[in-house]
Amino acid sequence: MTTPNNLVYERPEAFTESPTHYCPGCTHGVAHRLVAEVLEEMNVVDKTIGVAPVGCAVFAYNYFNTDFVEAPHGRAPAMATGIKRVLPERVVFTYQGDGDLASIGMAEIVHAAARGENITVVFINNANFGMTGGQMAPTTLPGMKTSSSSLGRDVETQGYPIQVSEMLSTLAGVGYCVRRSLHDPKNIRLSKKAIRTAFETQVRGLGFSIVELLSTCPTNWGMTPVNSLKFVEEHMIPAYPLGDYKISEAVKQIKV
Amino acid sequence: MPKELWKGNEAIAEAAVRAGLEAYFGYPITPQTEVLEYLSRRMPELGRAFVQAESELGAINMVYGAACTGVRVMSSSSSPGVSLMMEGLSYIAGTEIPAVLVNVMRGGPGLGNIAPAQGDYYQAVRGGGHGDYPRIVLAPASVQEAIDLTALSFDLAEKYRMITMLILDGSTGQMMEPAEMPAMQEIKRKNFEWATNGAMNRERRILSSIYLNPLDEEKTNLRLLTRWQDVQANEVRYKEYFLEDAQFIVIGFGTAGRVALSAVREARAQGIKVGLLRPITVSPFPYEALEQLTGQAEAFLVTEMNTGQMLDDVMLTVRGRKPVEFYGRPGGVVPFPDEILNEIKRIAAGPVPVHSNPRVSWLHRATAHA
Numbered sequence: 001m002t003t004p005n006n007l008v009y010e011r012p013e014a015f016t017e018s019p020t021h022y023c024p025g026c027t028h029g030v031a032h033r034l035v036a037e038v039l040e041e042m043n044v045v046d047k048t049i050g051v052a053p054v055g056c057a058v059f060a061y062n063y064f065n066t067d068f069v070e071a072p073h074g075r076a077p078a079m080a081t082g083i084k085r086v087l088p089e090r091v092v093f094t095y096q097g098d099g100d101l102a103s104i105g106m107a108e109i110v111h112a113a114a115r116g117e118n119i120t121v122v123f124i125n126n127a128n129f130g131m132t133g134g135q136m137a138p139t140t141l142p143g144m145k146t147s148s149s150s151l152g153r154d155v156e157t158q159g160y161p162i163q164v165s166e167m168l169s170t171l172a173g174v175g176y177c178v179r180r181s182l183h184d185p186k187n188i189r190l191s192k193k194a195i196r197t198a199f200e201t202q203v204r205g206l207g208f209s210i211v212e213l214l215s216t217c218p219t220n221w222g223m224t225p226v227n228s229l230k231f232v233e234e235h236m237i238p239a240y241p242l243g244d245y246k247i248s249e250a251v252k253q254i255k256v
Numbered sequence: 257m258p259k260e261l262w263k264g265n266e267a268i269a270e271a272a273v274r275a276g277l278e279a280y281f282g283y284p285i286t287p288q289t290e291v292l293e294y295l296s297r298r299m300p301e302l303g304r305a306f307v308q309a310e311s312e313l314g315a316i317n318m319v320y321g322a323a324c325t326g327v328r329v330m331s332s333s334s335s336p337g338v339s340l341m342m343e344g345l346s347y348i349a350g351t352e353i354p355a356v357l358v359n360v361m362r363g364g365p366g367l368g369n370i371a372p373a374q375g376d377y378y379q380a381v382r383g384g385g386h387g388d389y390p391r392i393v394l395a396p397a398s399v400q401e402a403i404d405l406t407a408l409s410f411d412l413a414e415k416y417r418m419i420t421m422l423i424l425d426g427s428t429g430q431m432m433e434p435a436e437m438p439a440m441q442e443i444k445r446k447n448f449e450w451a452t453n454g455a456m457n458r459e460r461r462i463l464s465s466i467y468l469n470p471l472d473e474e475k476t477n478l479r480l481l482t483r484w485q486d487v488q489a490n491e492v493r494y495k496e497y498f499l500e501d502a503q504f505i506v507i508g509f510g511t512a513g514r515v516a517l518s519a520v521r522e523a524r525a526q527g528i529k530v531g532l533l534r535p536i537t538v539s540p541f542p543y544e545a546l547e548q549l550t551g552q553a554e555a556f557l558v559t560e561m562n563t564g565q566m567l568d569d570v571m572l573t574v575r576g577r578k579p580v581e582f583y584g585r586p587g588g589v590v591p592f593p594d595e596i597l598n599e600i601k602r603i604a605a606g607p608v609p610v611h612s613n614p615r616v617s618w619l620h621r622a623t624a625h626a
Contacts (some may be wrong), residue, residue, distance in 0.1 A: 047454045051321070052464075063463045067452040069324045070464035072347050075317035078309065082321025083452075085305035088281050090454045108317070110309035159276070 004103040012036040014045045018062045025218040027182040028056060032063055034192040035095070035122055038199055039066065048091040049083055053105075055097035056130040074105025077112035080119040091202060093120040098139040099129040101160050106138075109168070113208045116173025120137045120198045121210040123164065125240065128215040134220025138162040141239050146220070161239060165212045169245035171235025175207030177184040181214040183232040185201065187242070207251045214240055259434040264399045264424065265290035267435055268332070268358055271406035274440045278327035279305035281318035281576035283337060286370040288360035291332040311335040316344030316357075323348060323355040324463045326451030328410050332358035333425070335376050336367065339384075345419055346385025350465025350476070353450070354413035358422045359405075360429035363588030371588025372425035374510060377565035380423050381539040388474050388477045390484035391419040392491065393539035397514040405536070414446070416487055423538070425511050425561060427590060448459055450499055454622040455542075482572055484540075493536040494545055500525055502531030504604055505549055507570055508559040509535045511590060519596035528604045538566060546573040555579040555608045562586045564615040571614075579608040582618040 011017075017089055022028045039045050048066040052058055054073035061068030071079045076094035076140060084092040101109050109166035112119065128146050129135040135148035139161050143152040165179045176198050179193040191213055200207035214236045216228035259345045269291045272280070280299055284290040292308065299306035305322070315331045322329040333341060338359045348355050361376045362370040380393045391410050396402040402424060403623035409420040452461050467473035497517055499505065507573070508516040513534035520532045533549065535542050555578060558567045563586045574580050583599045585591040 046456045049325075049452055049454060058466065061464065065455075065460055067455050067460050068464075069321065069452050069463045070462070070466055071320075071349075072317060072343055075313065075320075075344070078317035079315045079321030079324070081307060082279065082281065082318035082323070083325055084323050085307060085318070086322045086327045086329075086454055107310050108314055111314060115307070198315075 005055040009032070012040045016063055016065050017247040020063055021059060022056065024036040025228060027213070027215040030182050030188060030214065031122060031124060031213055032060065033152065034188070034195050035093070036064060037192065038196045039091070041048065041196070042199055042203070044091045044199070044203070047089070048093070049087070051080045051083070051094040053100040055100045057095050057097060057124065058131065059195070060095050074100050074103070075108055076100065076105065077108040077117070077119065077121065081112055081115070081117050084117060084119050088118070090218055091199065093122060093199070095122045095189050096124070097130065098123070098125045098127065098137045102138040102164050110171070113168045113171045113210070114173050116175070116207040118202050118205055118207065120202045122195065123210055124211055124215045125164070125214045126215040127236065129221050130217050130220055134217065141235060163240060165210070165245040168210060173208050174210070174246050175248045176201040176209040177250045178244045179212040179240060179242050181232055181237060181242055183214065183229045183247070193256060196250065197254055200254045201251050201255060204250070204254070205250060212240070214242075257436050257439065259436050261432050262399050262403070262435045263290060263386050263430065263432045264402055265360065265429045266294045267399050267403050267428070267437070268406050268422070269294040269298065270437060271403040272330050272410070272480060273302065274354070274427050274438055275410045276328045276441045276443045277304065277330055278443060279322040279329040281307050281309050281315040281322070281329070281331050282345070283309050283315050283333065284287045285334045287362055287429050288332050288334040288358070289359065290429070307411060312340035313343065315456055316341035316435065319355050320344050320348050320351070323353045324451065325453045326446060326448040330358065332360065334362050335364050335373075336378065338379070338547055342385040346387055346389065347393065347465045348419055349385065349389035349480070351463050352417045352480070352568040353463065354417055355538040356413055356422070361423060361425045368587045369588045370426060370624040372427035372511060372561065372590055373586065373588050374512060374561040374565070375586060376423060377388070377538065377560070377562060378422050381541070389480055390487070391421060391539060392416070392487060392537065393421045393423055393537045395509040395536060396422065396424050396428060397510050397534060399428065399431065400435040401536070402428060403437060404437055405553070410583045412491060416483055418483070418487070423510070427511050433547040450563045491537060492540050492542050492544065495534040495536060497532040498533070499531035499533065499549065501529055502552065503554045504528065504530040504557065504600060505553045506530060506557045506559060507535070507546070507566070508532070509538050512561050513557050515591055516594055516596050518593035519600060522593060522597050523600045523604070528600060530604065532599050535566070541569045543573050546570065550574055550577055552600070553578050554606070555581060555603050557581045557583060557599055557603055558614070559583045559591065559599070561590065564618070567615060578612045580614050581608060582614040584618065
């Protein structure tokens with residue numbers, strides 16, 4: 001196929017030819033693409049090792065043109081630690097959902113951050129366990145109905161949402177910790193810039209970096225893709241304010 | 257090299273370093289902690305990776321990650337900690353990558369105690385983690401053997417792309433003995449065709465234990481079993497003592513086997529034709545060697561620091577053709593040679609019936625005394 005003269009959009013080389021399995025309207029595909037574009041722009045595709053989670057992104061390794069390993073549920077930061085400690089010159093990232101990272105994997109993520117592991121974490125927050133069919137996650141909003149909080153999350157018995165970025169930003173080992181959203185083009189551009197900064201943090205050895213991305217789950221939320229984007233804007237962002245939760249002095253010097 | 261006085265746990269740590277250990281991930285737990293402590297200074301001194309993990313779950317998954325890159329990696333723990341590692345072990349097995357794990361066993365179940373025990377035999381040998389997977393399990397009975405088997409464990413793990421576990425009880429971990437340490441091996445990173453270490457100038461690689469199509473998973477299970485047959489054919493190791501003319505044969509691994517040897521020597525001095533088979537690989541178990549002995553033996557005595565776990569492997573081999581008796585001290589109690597000697601004498605005085613369940617007859621004797 002010849003390249004058209006007016007080419008404005010193409011598949012990043014950091015992507016394989018494999019079509020993704022994600023539901024229509026889900027923002028995983030957008031998040032994947034942003035990571036792929038950043039890896040390509042930084043020219044680190046061949047030195048990157050990704051760590052896939054258990055969750056909807058379990059097959060992330062099928063889509064990125066990098067070496068990949070597949071972690072047990074929640075353990076991706078520990079696996080990434082093992083890889084990065086023996087291969088410090090490689091770029092190592094985990095891609096984790098909120099069930100994986102904020103529920104079963106809370107100890108692993110907190111301690112990887114506390115140790116200041118030079119890894120990058122892309123954290124997808126869509127307020128539920130997507131792969132198993134939309135159960136309540138630690139990030140599920142109060143009152144939100146899921147298949148395991150079918151009357152709506154009752155904070156009296158089911159607890160309160162966990163704000164991961166706010167929590168991790170208190171740790172000295174963290175170089176970069178921000179929350180962005182994937183609900184519109186402007187925020188997608190800001191998300192990409194954040195992902196770039198996170199990987200730049202890693203390659204400069206400036207500590208742990210994480211980008212939390214507010215995302216949609218139209219299938220399990222029972223909404224159209226458009227309505228789920230509105231839900232992010234109207235309900236997710238008030239509960240999970242966008243912003244820079246920690247940018248260390250050294251990371252502030254990075255220009256992307 | 258000359259013999260030096262080495263503590264078991266530290267000897268294992270140094271032997272691993274000399275075998276080319278590039279990364280260690282661990283967590284404190286008695287009676288294993290000296291492995292962690294020793295490596296916390298030794299590994300950084302050599303510019304190698306050391307992390308005290310947040311938990312045994314963290315540690316085994318750091319091992320999993322590092323193992324995916326093809327370097328020599330190890331963790332160590334003791335019984336309750338090893339239970340936590342079973343998730344990671346199953347994943348490592350399913351991913352078919354080499355890793356070494358040391359279990360310095362203590363009394364259990366539950367929190368148990370910190371005294372020497374062998375109650376994790378089933379967990380180590382039969383599985384522990386979920387799914388169908390084999391693993392190599394080595395059982396040293398002295399500090400020297402712990403050193404030698406640590407070095408061997410890395411070779412076996414790499415050769416068969418398999419977990420190799422060392423199981424020893426707390427006494428071997430804690431005791432000091434003269435032992436000879438091998439020379440320092442230079443680290444040579446092998447270019448494994450499966451390692452995920454960055455796709456530079458090659459096709460990218462994926463390491464995973466997921467096979468969503470059951471037919472693919474079935475193939476994987478069969479591949480693991482086929483590889484296990486190679487291990488069974490080539491890697492069975494055991495020690496024989498006084499077996500040539502033995503009428504009575506004691507079987508024990510690790511410290512129980514070592515204590516049994518003292519008893520066997522004393523029984524020989526008293527004119528009883530008794531010998532000892534001490535499995536070194538408890539997985540693969542020396543079924544063949546035991547089968548050979550089944551013809552000559554009048555009776556077997558299995559002795560363990562548990563309630564009879566390896567006993568099952570012996571009974572699977574002997575299959576009621578000869579009497580099998582059991583003597584155990586579970587819960588963190590180490591038997592004295594005299595206790596085993598008394599059992600040898602009781603059996604030698606005969607006649608001993610073939611019990612369908614030697615564990616039950618032992619329990620009756622044990623509780624009758626108490």
